[in-house]
Structures are given as structure tokens and as C-alpha cells.
Amino acid sequence: MDKEKKLKIGFYEFSGCAGDLLTIIHNEDYLLKVWNSAEIISFRLATSKRDEKANLDIAFVEGSITAEEQIEELRKIREKSRILIALGTCASFGGLQSMYSHLGDFSSRFNSIYPHKFTILKPIESKPLESYVKVDYFIPGCPIDFKLFLFNFTRLLRNLPVELPSYPVCIECKWQENNCLLLKKIPCLGPLTRAGCQARCPTHNLPCVGCFGPYEDLNLPSWLKTLQENNIPFKELEKKIRMFFGVKVKEILSKLKNKK
Amino acid sequence: MKAYKLKKEYLKEYLKSLEDFGEVWGPIKKGEIDVYEKITDYSLLNLNALRPILPLKKFLIPPKFNTFFYTKDGKYENALKEVKRKIVFGVHPCEIHALLTLDRLYKERYPDYYYLTHRKSTWIIALSCVPDDKCFARSLNTHFVEEGFDLGFTDLEDYYLVWVGSSEGDDLLRHRLDLFDEKITSKDLNRYIEWRKWRDNQYQLNLDLTAMPDIMELSYDLEIWNEIGERCLSCGTCSMICPTCTCFNIADHLGIDDEPGRRERFWDSCMLKIFALVAGGHNFREKRVDRVKLWYTHKLKAFITEFGKPACVGCGRCIANCPVNINVAEITKILKGEEVKK
Numbered sequence: 001m002d003k004e005k006k007l008k009i010g011f012y013e014f015s016g017c018a019g020d021l022l023t024i025i026h027n028e029d030y031l032l033k034v035w036n037s038a039e040i041i042s043f044r045l046a047t048s049k050r051d052e053k054a055n056l057d058i059a060f061v062e063g064s065i066t067a068e069e070q071i072e073e074l075r076k077i078r079e080k081s082r083i084l085i086a087l088g089t090c091a092s093f094g095g096l097q098s099m100y101s102h103l104g105d106f107s108s109r110f111n112s113i114y115p116h117k118f119t120i121l122k123p124i125e126s127k128p129l130e131s132y133v134k135v136d137y138f139i140p141g142c143p144i145d146f147k148l149f150l151f152n153f154t155r156l157l158r159n160l161p162v163e164l165p166s167y168p169v170c171i172e173c174k175w176q177e178n179n180c181l182l183l184k185k186i187p188c189l190g191p192l193t194r195a196g197c198q199a200r201c202p203t204h205n206l207p208c209v210g211c212f213g214p215y216e217d218l219n220l221p222s223w224l225k226t227l228q229e230n231n232i233p234f235k236e237l238e239k240k241i242r243m244f245f246g247v248k249v250k251e252i253l254s255k256l257k258n259k260k
Numbered sequence: 261m262k263a264y265k266l267k268k269e270y271l272k273e274y275l276k277s278l279e280d281f282g283e284v285w286g287p288i289k290k291g292e293i294d295v296y297e298k299i300t301d302y303s304l305l306n307l308n309a310l311r312p313i314l315p316l317k318k319f320l321i322p323p324k325f326n327t328f329f330y331t332k333d334g335k336y337e338n339a340l341k342e343v344k345r346k347i348v349f350g351v352h353p354c355e356i357h358a359l360l361t362l363d364r365l366y367k368e369r370y371p372d373y374y375y376l377t378h379r380k381s382t383w384i385i386a387l388s389c390v391p392d393d394k395c396f397a398r399s400l401n402t403h404f405v406e407e408g409f410d411l412g413f414t415d416l417e418d419y420y421l422v423w424v425g426s427s428e429g430d431d432l433l434r435h436r437l438d439l440f441d442e443k444i445t446s447k448d449l450n451r452y453i454e455w456r457k458w459r460d461n462q463y464q465l466n467l468d469l470t471a472m473p474d475i476m477e478l479s480y481d482l483e484i485w486n487e488i489g490e491r492c493l494s495c496g497t498c499s500m501i502c503p504t505c506t507c508f509n510i511a512d513h514l515g516i517d518d519e520p521g522r523r524e525r526f527w528d529s530c531m532l533k534i535f536a537l538v539a540g541g542h543n544f545r546e547k548r549v550d551r552v553k554l555w556y557t558h559k560l561k562a563f564i565t566e567f568g569k570p571a572c573v574g575c576g577r578c579i580a581n582c583p584v585n586i587n588v589a590e591i592t593k594i595l596k597g598e599e600v601k602k
């Protein structure tokens with residue numbers, strides 16, 4: 001590709017652990033290739049050289065929005081970008097930091113943890129990017145899977161839409177030839193969670209915790225039923241879903257209530 | 261078919277010697293389950309394994325593999341020129357029936373280059389088995405094989421009766437003829453016949469599949485299907501582990517920078533919602549229950565119409581692996597109005 005035609009791309013981060021951007025940086029074999037194939041306008045974790053004024057073809061945004069000041073910043077990124085992508089589970093669903101968002105008023109929860117006056121930023125309830133701006137695509141994962149990122153990065157470079165695995169973790173889990181943990185009534189979130197991780201946790205005999213966020217065709221009632229029948233209380237199962245499914249939990253649980 | 265005898269104490273030595281032909285694979289324990297693996301330590305071979313979690317199809321159409329590479333200047337390169345020869349030991353009759361089914365699908369009407377390439381280099385050593393409470397091959401008449409293997413071992417306590425099933429099998433056997441005994445007496449034959457009678461009576465799970473296609477047809481609208489549909493997790497496990505499920509999907513991984521692109525083929529499942537989604541947004545099987553119906557119709561009805569026999573071979577994998585207990589045994593019982601445990 002000649003230089004003029006290279007897409008202008010920016011990487012940004014809000015509240016999170018920077019794990020998604022670090023996943024990109026840590027894949028050193030590919031770092032130069034990523035750099036060579038686009039014009040990187042901003043990537044604070046990797047370079048101090050950046051251009052805040054340039055318009056972007058694609059903005060990859062990691063992290064959730066947890067402070068008022070971030071809303072404005074996010075809007076600015078949105079305005080200058082043709083395509084905005086939520087990178088990682090925080091940006092996509094709100095992340096771990098929105099795990100307790102159902103437990104009453106935010107400020108009382110916040111003050112109980114940080115009793116002293118907070119002066120740097122104005123904290124608000126953690127929400128995913130989509131709560132404030134239009135998000136074109138999501139690439140979930142906590143952190144993202146580099147192969148899945150690369151697959152989509154190369155697609156975006158050629159103006160193709162992002163494509164995520166349209167199947168749950170169980171599929172990859174079987175490819176890894178694991179005995180299903182649900183058979184032993186261990187609450188594995190595999191059938192509820194979008195694949196893309198190569199079923200890492202079940203492959204290490206640990207139940208899936210749902211870090212890639214919900215699989216679009218999950219069957220929560222049946223999953224709950226099979227575990228509840230084995231005396232695992234609803235509360236415990238609900239807590240597991242809340243860990244990574246963020247703002248999606250409300251929607252998923254409301255379907256459950258409608259059914260009852 | 262010619263037969264020989266092999267003393268049990270020679271088995272491991274014999275199998276190891278087959279490394280001269282290629283990799284030797286067989287069932288090895290992994291926690292509570294078995295997995296076909298390349299054998300390096302022959303003491304790990306599990307001779308009692310009944311159903312390695314992924315069946316033989318994993319050798320013939322691997323869960324995920326590259327079909328070809330392509331470059332920006334329009335050049336293509338085959339990604340699967342040759343496959344290392346694998347000799348798979350410990351394959352049971354029902355799995356060989358599944359293999360013959362795959363052969364029909366991938367070798368006959370639309371010969372599939374990738375299947376053929378893998379198939380050519382996968383040699384099969386069958387091993388007799390004694391069923392557990394999940395095997396129901398006898399109900400499908402797949403509990404015995406006469407073709408589809410290169411060598412066939414029958415366990416007769418202190419020795420194996422070894423049938424030669426192909427010229428490749430003959431090569432394998434002749435490689436260490438010194439370990440085999442060519443003299444088969446009538447005593448051996450009787451022992452074999454007795455063994456078969458005994459073994460064929462060991463099936464604890466017997467399903468009467470008489471008129472199953474008609475039963476499927478007539479029960480298509482039964483309310484009970486909806487309950488099954490609600491129970492299904494749509495996790496796709498059944499399609500991954502069933503030896504006769506063969507659907508696949510394709511993805512193009514575009515190259516980055518100067519890397520070539522690659523086309524990848526990977527297992528798919530009709531249990532997934534997206535499976536029957538077509539351009540324009542219509543989904544033929546949007547509802548879970550429709551997908552479950554399709555799966556069982558395919559196994560127990562449609563395949564019979566097409567190929568004269570069910571797609572199910574009675575291996576019991578769906579019984580052992582579905583986390584919410586949906587499987588061929590359960591479904592046939594339900595449809596026939598029999599009592600099932602919830």
C-alpha cells in the first residue's frame with residue numbers, strides 16, 4: 001500500500017487496565033506490521049508522538065467511562081472518527097467496574113469506598129462507550145485476543161466489517177478436547193459467553209468466567225436450571241454473570257423475569 | 261480376510277515398531293475422558309477407552325485448518341500438500357461405521373480434496389470393545405465391522421485375533437511378522453465366535469428404532485419438542501463430538517503487511533443461531549427448538565431417506581457430553597412416549 005492510502009488510526013484508553021492495548025504492544029512480532037500498515041495517529045502507550053487534531057478513519061477505544069470529563073473526551077474522539085470501535089470488555093459492556101451497578105445509588109457506594117473528597121475527576125457510574133456515543137463495532141475480551149484483533153484489524157484495513165465468532169466458548173472448548181465442567185455441575189459460563197479466547201480457562205480446568213461478554217443466543221434459563229437443580233443458589237450464579245456482562249446483565253435478566 | 265494371532269505382551273512392541281510407517285496415535289486418558297493422541301509413551305495407551313471425546317473425524321477434517329494461502333499479487337498456494345501418515349490404534353466398530361459415512365459424504369458425490377488428503381494418510385487399526393451403559397451400537401447394527409480398517413484386533417483375553425482389512429494392513433502386519441502367529445485353529449475360531457456372542461449381549465442400552473423416520477415425521481409438532489428446545493443451551497457441543505457431524509465454515513484471514521492471507525476451515529454447527537441465516541436477513545431456524553428438531557431429524561430420519569441408514573452410529577458421545585442431557589437415547593424415548601428421567 002502506498003503511503004497516501006494508509007488509513008489513519010488512533011488508539012485511546014479510558015478506565016480499564018490497559019490490557020487490550022498492551023495485548024497489541026506485547027505481540028512484538030506483529031507490532032511493526034501493525035505500524036507499517038496504517039498511519040498511527042495516536043497510541044499513548046506506545047509513542048509520545050501524536051496528532052490530536054487529525055481526523056481518523058478508525059478509533060480503537062479501550063476502557064469504560066467512569067468520570068464526567070471522559071464523556072467529553074470520548075465525544076471528541078467520536079466526532080473526528082469515521083469508525084469507532086469498542087476494544088475490550090470494559091469499553092463494550094462496562095467491565096468489572098460496573099459489576100455492582102445494580103446495588104443502589106452510585107454516590108453512596110462510591111463514598112463508602114472513598115470517604116475523602118475526590119478532586120481529580122468527577123466520578124460517575126461505569127458505563128460502556130455505547131452509553132454515550134455511537135459505537136460501530138465491538139471487539140470484546142478481557143483482555144482481547146490478539147488473533148481475533150488481528151483478524152479484524154486486517155479486515156478494517158480493507159473496509160470490511162468486524163466479524164466476531166458467532167458461537168459460544170463451548171465450541172472452542174470441544175476443539176481443545178476438554179471434558180465439560182457443567183457435567184460436573186461446576187458453573188462454567190462457556191455456553192453463555194462469546195468465543196474468541198480458545199477456551200483458555202476450561203482448557204486449564206477452570207470454569208469460564210465470561211470475560212468475552214455475552215453470546216447473543218445464550219440460554220440463561222436452562223443454564224440456571226441445570227445448576228440450580230444441583231443446589232447452586234441463584235444469587236451465586238447471578239454474581240458470576242454480573243462479573244463481566246456489565247450493562248448487558250439487565251437486559252438478559254429482564255428476559256428471565258418476562259419468562260417467569 | 262486373513263487372520264493372525266498376536267500375543268498381548270507383544271502389543272506395545274508391535275505398535276512402537278509401526279512408527280517406521282508414521283506417527284502412532286491412540287486413546288490416552290485425560291482426566292475422566294479419553295483423547296486420541298500421538299503416542300510416545302506406550303504405557304499410557306488406554307486399551308479400555310470407549311469414546312475419545314473427539315472422534316476420528318478430527319484426523320480427516322480437523323477442527324480448524326488452513327486450506328490455502330494467497331498473496332496480494334494474486335498468487336495462491338495450497339496449504340495442505342501432504343499430511344504426515346498417522347496410524348490410529350484402538351478404533352471401535354461404531355466409529356468405523358461413522359468413518360464409512362464420512363467417506364460417502366466427502367469421497368463420493370463431491371470429492372473433497374482436504375478430506376481425501378487426510379484420509380489417505382490415516383490408517384486404521386480397529387480394536388474390539390465391550391459396551392458400557394451409553395453404547396447402543398447394536399440397536400443401529402454398527403456394533404461390528406467388516407470393512408473400513410487396515411488391521412482389526414479382537415481381544416480374546418491372552419491374545420488378539422488380528423484381521424487384515426487392506427493391503428496397507430498387510431504391510432503393517434508383515435513389518436513384524438515375527439511377532440504374529442499364522443496358525444489359527446478351530447479352537448481359536450470357536451473362541452472368537454463365543455466371544456462375539458457374549459459381547460453382543462453386553463449392550464445395556466437397547467433402543468428400538470423401528471419406524472423411527474415415521475415417528476420423527478409424525479411427532480414433528482409435538483409440544484414436547486418445545487420443552488427440549490427450551491432446555492438446549494445451543495452450545496454446539498453435540499455437533500463437535502458427534503462422529504457423523506461434518507458441517508464446516510470458512511473464514512479468510514487477510515494478511516497484514518507482507519504476510520500472505522490464508523483461508524481457514526473450521527467446524528460449524530446447525531445448533532448455532534447463525535447457521536441458517538441467509539443474505540437478506542432471513543433465518544430458517546431462528547428458534548432453538550427448530551434447530552434441535554433439525555439435528556435429530558438429520559440423525560434419525562433425513563439421512564435414512566438419503567443414504568438408507570441413520571447418521572447415528574450409537575457411539576454414546578451425545579449421552580456422555582451434552583450438559584443438559586439431550587441425546588439420541590433421550591429423544592427416541594421421548595418421542596416414543598417412554599418414561600425418561602428429567
Ligand code: SF4
Binds near residue numbers: 169180182191208497
Ligand atoms: S467446560 Fe464450559 S466452555 Fe467447555 S463445554 Fe462445558 S460449559 Fe462449555
Ligand code: SF4
Binds near residue numbers: 587
Ligand atoms: S447422535 Fe450421539 S450416539 Fe449417535 S453418532 Fe452422534 S454422538 Fe454418537
